[in-house]
Amino acid sequence: MSGPLLEVTGLHKSFEKHHVLKGIDFSVERGERVAIIGGSGSGKSTFLRCLNFMETLSKGTITLDGQRIGTTGSNGTITYPERQLCDVRERLGMVFQQFNLFPHMTVLQNVMEGLVTVKKLSKERARDIAIRELAKVGLAEKHDAWPSRLSGGQQQRVAIARALSMEPEVLLFDEPTSSLDPELVGEVLRVIRDLADEGRTMLLVTHELGFAYHFATKVIFLADGVFHEVGTPDEVLKNPKQAKTQEFLRRFGEFAF
Amino acid sequence: MNYTIDFSLVTDNWIVLWRGVVVTLQLWIPAIVLGLTGGFFIAQLRLSKRRLLSAPSLVYVELFRDTPVLIQLIWFFYAFPALIGTQLSPFVAALMALALNTSAYSAELFRGGITSIHRGQMEAAKAIGMSQAQAMRRVILPQVIKRMLPALTNRVIEVAKMSSLASVLSVHELMYQGRLLSATYYRPFEILTAVAFIYFMLIYPGTFLAGRLEKHLARSN
Ligand SMILES: Nc1ncnc2c1ncn2[C@@H]1O[C@H](COP(=O)(O)OP(=O)(O)OP(=O)(O)O)[C@@H](O)[C@H]1O
Ligand SMILES: [Mg+2]
Numbered sequence: 001m002s003g004p005l006l007e008v009t010g011l012h013k014s015f016e017k018h019h020v021l022k023g024i025d026f027s028v029e030r031g032e033r034v035a036i037i038g039g040s041g042s043g044k045s046t047f048l049r050c051l052n053f054m055e056t057l058s059k060g061t062i063t064l065d066g067q068r069i070g071t072t073g074s075n076g077t078i079t080y081p082e083r084q085l086c087d088v089r090e091r092l093g094m095v096f097q098q099f100n101l102f103p104h105m106t107v108l109q110n111v112m113e114g115l116v117t118v119k120k121l122s123k124e125r126a127r128d129i130a131i132r133e134l135a136k137v138g139l140a141e142k143h144d145a146w147p148s149r150l151s152g153g154q155q156q157r158v159a160i161a162r163a164l165s166m167e168p169e170v171l172l173f174d175e176p177t178s179s180l181d182p183e184l185v186g187e188v189l190r191v192i193r194d195l196a197d198e199g200r201t202m203l204l205v206t207h208e209l210g211f212a213y214h215f216a217t218k219v220i221f222l223a224d225g226v227f228h229e230v231g232t233p234d235e236v237l238k239n240p241k242q243a244k245t246q247e248f249l250r251r252f253g254e255f256a257f
Numbered sequence: 258m259n260y261t262i263d264f265s266l267v268t269d270n271w272i273v274l275w276r277g278v279v280v281t282l283q284l285w286i287p288a289i290v291l292g293l294t295g296g297f298f299i300a301q302l303r304l305s306k307r308r309l310l311s312a313p314s315l316v317y318v319e320l321f322r323d324t325p326v327l328i329q330l331i332w333f334f335y336a337f338p339a340l341i342g343t344q345l346s347p348f349v350a351a352l353m354a355l356a357l358n359t360s361a362y363s364a365e366l367f368r369g370g371i372t373s374i375h376r377g378q379m380e381a382a383k384a385i386g387m388s389q390a391q392a393m394r395r396v397i398l399p400q401v402i403k404r405m406l407p408a409l410t411n412r413v414i415e416v417a418k419m420s421s422l423a424s425v426l427s428v429h430e431l432m433y434q435g436r437l438l439s440a441t442y443y444r445p446f447e448i449l450t451a452v453a454f455i456y457f458m459l460i461y462p463g464t465f466l467a468g469r470l471e472k473h474l475a476r477s478n
């Protein structure tokens with residue numbers, strides 16, 4: 001019936017003279033789970049951050065559910081009205097490597113914040129939803145805790161609940177486990193796997209290749225500013241065709257499938 | 258050495274001092290409110306990437322920080338007639354000088370506070386769909402104020418004390434009233450002691466409450 005949920009065409013991103021993304025065309029269907037892998041500094045975070053306009057695109061367009069983001073002026077320049085960007089970001093939930101919980105709010109307040117301030121729900125409604133989302137990530141008993149008292153894994157699960165509370169159509173994860181102690185990685189990955197089972201549309205930047213293999217419906221290897229290789233987990237992670245992909249995987253050594 | 262200390266003239270003239278207290282509050286509170294609000298916006302300019310905005314605000318901040326307040330007060334009183342031909346009342350001139358001076362100092366406090374908040378906080382706020390203004394109000398400012406609180410308290414105290422300088426412009430605030438009484442009765446010791454005590458009573462409750470607030474905010478640490 002409808003086209004892809006998210007569509008990217010001709011995306012370029014430069015920081016000053018540093019040309020990081022060099023023309024990316026890409027689309028995500030509803031229910032797809034995309035894992036993005038690539039070397040450090042290859043632009044994985046930048047790509048994800050362009051999708052919800054944390055970075056301004058240097059060139060290219062992004063279409064969300066058939067609606068092209070940005071307004072083209074008479075002279076062809078594209079502007080991005082704040083209202084529209086807020087709307088896009090509300091629809092694309094993001095989870096950061098560093099969690100970025102609001103330290104001056106309790107766990108429950110963190111999850112309620114977007115509902116009250118952005119969605120303008122009543123405190124009671126927001127509370128109910130927040131409680132439900134926190135239960136989903138297994139933190140029902142931590143409502144009144146301050147973020148500073150939680151382990152990294154717990155903080156990241158609150159951050160996921162905070163993103164989920166807004167009922168986003170797509171979830172963006174930027175290395176959600178790479179600043180966690182190894183023994184805390186599992187609890188966060190379990191939550192992400194539960195989300196996958198719900199059929200959510202997700203993009204995940206990760207170095208956990210084993211997890212990516214099981215999680216993803218599509219894997220992308222980002223190198224030299226382009227999508228160097230795209231395919232199913234089996235194609236990209238087990239039988240890569242490109243020499244660069246093979247070399248990247250070899251450097252990662254064995255990973256458990 | 259037969260000076261007898263006599264506070265009765267302080268109590269007899271309490272109404273004179275009380276009028277001074279009212280004017281001091283009329284200088285102090287608006288100067289704080291206007292100064293902090295102005296300081297917040299000047300900090301936004303200081304943080305702007307556009308030199309056209311950040312450079313003038315830097316000059317503004319430095320001009321106020323690097324000249325004596327007393328001169329600023331007098332300057333506002335005399336500058337307006339000289340520059341645009343209208344005379345400000347002494348009270349308005351004093352209030353302007355105090356408010357602008359406060360805005361310059363607090364701009365630096367806000368700027369330091371805002372830059373010390375990790376940029377991930379702004380991003381996390383935006384990621385759930387907040388506008389720049391919402392993120393500022395709900396996420397950044399509460400953390401900035403928590404961090405700024407000790408310095409902010411100092412500033413508020415400083416302004417209360419600075420307001421006594423307005424007496425040189427004959428603004429009838431507490432200090433002026435005190436000087437008036439001591440000139441009239443030649444009893445500077447009693448009267449200035451009383452004036453100092455009143456300043457203390459005005460300022461101390463504020464610092465006490467600020468201390469409590471600091472403790473309250475520290476619970477999330
Ligand atoms: N705000 C910025 N200003 C200037 N350069 C930047 C900025 N953000 C990223 N870069 C540069 O862009 C390149 C890509 O960065 P990015 O963070 O997207 O890489 P990454 O693939 O996520 O790396 P990692 O695996 O280390 O997280 C890097 O060379 C980085 O230095
Ligand atoms: Mg990254």
